[in-house]
Amino acid sequence: GAGVSQSPSNKVTEKGKDVELRCDPISGHTALYWYRQSLGQGLEFLIYFQGNSAPDKSGLPSDRFSAERTGGSVSTLTIQRTQQEDSAVYLCASSSGGYSNQPQHFGDGTRLSIL
């Protein structure tokens, strides 16, 4: 079956521009996660959605970052006024429930480069 789909796969933009990254989770998965993979930083948690509950935004690095999930499915991560330190691979994952023992399925990521 289809896995987690992310778009675009690559995005190059100028510093100061806004970007939107999209994630389409596996059908039926209620939990959705965003992570960031930076060179030398490993994988960092950004935000988590579970059903209709309020998202866990505890990993967002600044107020320039926001995310929404419409209709319990597709999610969009928005970065406003991008900075060079935002350059990273942004990964989306989904799982069949929000419980801590549900394995997460990852997409291929969006590689974001800020010039």
Add this chain to the structure above:
Amino acid sequence: AQSVSQHNHHVILSEAASLELGCNYSYGGTVNLFWYVQYPGQHLQLLLKYFSGDPLVKGIKGFEAEFIKSKFSFNLRKPSVQWSDTAEYFCAVNAGTDSWGKLQFGAGTQVVVTP
């Protein structure tokens, strides 16, 4: 705050050699433990997981890991590696019911298997 440490950032070994990758975490409560693998050009995939029960867990492709609670460790092993095991390996921890599905990742270990 919880943290996850992977002791080796880069490992090079020959085919048929044995592999052991160390992972230690700092969290005193109930944890769920994972190893993920990222093959070149592919997305992160679950290798194995530990939630409870037998501390020796077996995963895909001949990998296994042992949870030692007293040492806060979850080391990954494979008795005889193949060239196709060349990949980056990530240990991840979820702090049980306190943090739902949010994963804390180690920095990753790049494993290169030479023919």
